[in-house]
Amino acid sequence: MQHFLVQNWRKSLEVEQRRSAHTVRAYVTTAERFCAFLADYEGQAVDADALRALTPATLRAFLARRRGEGLGNASAARELSAIRAFLRFVGGKEATVPLVKGPRVTKGVPRPVSPDEVVALAEDVAENRREAWEGARDWAVLMLLYGAGLRIGEAMGLNGDVLPLGETLRVTGKRDKTRIVPLLPQVREAIDAYVALSPYPPDKGAPLFRGRRGGALSPALVRRAVQGARGRLGLSERTTPHALRHSFATHLLAGGADLRSLQELLGHASLASTQIYTAVDAAHLLDVYRNAHPRAES
Known part of the structure; x- marks a missing residue:
């Protein structure tokens, strides 16, 4: 089921939304990574019902793991955006996406963009x-x-x-x-x-x-x-x-x-x-x- 959901997501991005190849690759990779995390975290197969029942705590746990792997603030915000889009796709018109505040980059003196x-x-x-x-x-x-x-x-x-x-x-x-x-x-x-x-x-x-x-x-x-x-x-x-x-x-x-x-x-x-x-x-x-x-x- 997990593979089926991600492949449908890919088709939607490529055909319906006409996203660039780079965006499709990034979004699909994020969806695959998130589903793999969810299967490990919940200890069960990932299907549409599991994604619709996702809690803010679980989404925060995924982001925490990714930050622990060295993901920067900007990329963490991008992954959160991709996951929200994926969840809206799976959930359809009735989709409810967990409210999780994205990471912010603090402002200060000029610094190079990483x-x-x-x-x-x-x-x-x-x-x-x-x-x-x-x-x-x-x-x-x-x-x-x-x-x-x-x-x-x-x-x-x-x-x-x-x-x-x-x-x-x-x-x-x-x-x-x-x-x-x-x-x-x-x-x-x-x-x-x-x-x-x-x-x-x-x-x-x-x-x-x-x-x-x-x-x-x-x-x-x-x-x-x-x-x-x-x-x-x-x-x-x-x-x-x-x-x-x-x-x-x-x-x-x-x-x-x-x-x-x-x-x-x-x-x-x-x-x-x-x-x-x-x-x-x-x-x-x-x-x-x-x-x-x-x-x-x-």
Whole structure:
């Protein structure tokens, strides 16, 4: 029965709701994980009646286990959202979903967005688009900002000339300065998936990222989508498209990149602009120290 319910859920996501392949995979994986937990927790087979009788305590127990496995706040909120959607699907019009408050991310001084939060943010933005190709487009854009450190205007400025993609991408930045940035396989795959789904051909000289009517995608549209997603996930108001570029830089610096290389990747005219990331990274390390050292608060 459990397998039957999840497979019907998959079909609904793919055919009726026309969700992106990434969203379908994430939602189905969450449903499978939750059903496996429930079978172990309750000690019996999972069927529609068991899911309809789910209590808030059981749902909180699942979230507690996932948090114990290292799941971050944003991903925990995403899993809770996926489970609620699954329960509404199983329960039909009469479905009652247990009221469980999702985890929140506390606000404070600016900090880089964690990789876990980036993925959760991009997934939420993509799945809330009406059309699958629009979700794939937004996923590709956000992956470019975080995975390649592009400014949102630079991503919107790409056209069909960049295709087919290689291991690097030529980007035109401020003052028409061009630079070469490496493309991670995940970023290339995201863009290729969008191009395959888009109803608009990627013509030479035409915008790569299109709006619903075929014109160039507006940066404001992406900003509004991110704003909605961060509210649903409980992320800081500082989580903006540009914050993904900051996170790209901070995580590279933390991984050992030198400032000169980072300056080239970001397209900064001055090294002084790049040096702000040393302060951001130091602040992050201080957070780690305060949270981990037993004498940090004394």
